[in-house]
Amino acid sequence: MNHISLEIFQVVAEEMSVVKAARRLGRVQSNVTTRIQQLEEELNAQLFIRENKKIRLSPQGKKFLVYSKKILSLAEEARQSLHPGEPNGVLTLGSMESTAASRLPEPLAAFSRACPGVQLRLNTGPTRQLTDKVLMSELDCALVSLPRGENGEILCPENLNYHPLYIENLRLVLPVAMAGVKTVGDIREGQLATFAKGCTYREIAVGLLSQTSGSGESIQIQEVNSYHAMFACVASGTAMCVLPQSVLDLLPLPEGLTILPAGMAITQLVWRQDFSSPGFDQLLSVLQGASDITP
Template identity: 45%
Template sequence: MDLAALAIFRAVAREQSVSRAAERLGRVPSNVTTRIQQLEAEIGVPLFQRDRKRMALTPEGEAYLDYVERILNLADEAQQVVNPGGPAGTLRLGSMECTVASRLPVPLARYNRQWPEVTIELSTAPTRQLIEGLLAHRLDAALIAVPEGEWWLGPDELDKVAVFREELVLLLPPGHPGVERPGDIQPRALAAFAPGCTYRMLAEEWLSGLGTLKGRFALQEVRSYHAMFACTAAGSCFSVMPRSVVELLRPVAPVEEKALMTVDTYLACRPGFATPAFLALRDTLAAFSNLEGGDHAAG
């Protein structure tokens, strides 16, 4: 087993195709097929279920892929730390959907111009899933929202630095009367992301403060802020999201809003993670922070 073989296995698993993986890796398909067969022979179990259309992982292949991701990511991290030079290599960055939409485009464009040798692999997920990815070495860094008190995250599990502050607002259908407490909300469903989203958890806590969540409000899970906004504008739901996202979506349809609370977004990594690519990203995000001290603090 070597790192090249593991990289080939990962590419085929991601592409679900030998030909697409070969094109991505700059190899001929026959070479990729041979390396996969050699790896399976070495391990002693089939890693793929083969048919004419795609290469799907077997249950053993799924389990093996998790280890392969961690091994390759650690090897890349080790290379960058031992022989740092300038920022280079791959940086696997996870982020909440709202941060990608409203905060990252301009900073990442600057980062790409300044450090073209770095490839950022960007993925989105709720905070809980991002933390799992960090701890499992599937991600190098992530932009997360951690509630005050951090009761579900140990104080030493991650290194974190606050980079953005978001104002969460309650969104209501157009023409909805003013709301002072959860009981004033007329729609009977909260549009929210799947479990693991910090903003959903905070919304549920606010709604259940007077014991009004269970039996009064249902949950309608959606996959995007656009869907959340549309459901609210249509009058079937209400929702909670950052004001920075509301400003992006406001031209779509009118809604009513009420400020609820502020929540910080943190750039998080495993303790001690300090590759040049990550440190350069941390500095870039700090320059665009809306917290005190950022170059764009007034934004």
């Protein structure tokens, strides 16, 4: 079992297609197939289930994928540690959609200028999914909004460090049809356009509507994949949404919408306690420089 075989296995697992994996890796299809077969023979385990010209990970393949990502991540970290003065290699960063849109363009441009040898890969998603990926070494670090407990304490998983970076003032945006609403407490029913479960802003919105108006059970959830789709639902009059003011500032505002305060959230950078690399250290420094939270 070598480094190249693990990389090939990981790409095939991500693409769920040998043809697509071969194209992405710049290899011929037969070579990718042979590498996977050799790896399965070496492990004495079936990593993929093949049926009707399609493949999917077997239970053993899913388990092995977790370990292979950890091995590759550790190998990359070890390689970079030998050249601490020269940030290079791959750094995988996760981010909430809102942060990627409103907070990252300038800092990532500055990071690219400071570390031209680092290949930064950006993935977006809700907080819980991103946090899980950091824990599983699928991401090196991520910008998330960690949930809070009943006493207001930040709930950070074990084995993770976090650093607060941005304060987000949340806004509840109501469609034209709800123009008569003056406070959140006036809302009795409606539809909330939001991201999938695991989004901290979704939890805040549902909790706010439930606590202030008792309407939590009357609020229907419409899941969307982007803030543009979310805002389109509001503009069309079919739903309300909660989003940060920093994102709202980037969007065109149709006339007649009602915007109400919906609380505050903190964006943190999270990373594994055992993770370190020159590229990550530089990224953290750049993000700290763009932070609106005073140390």
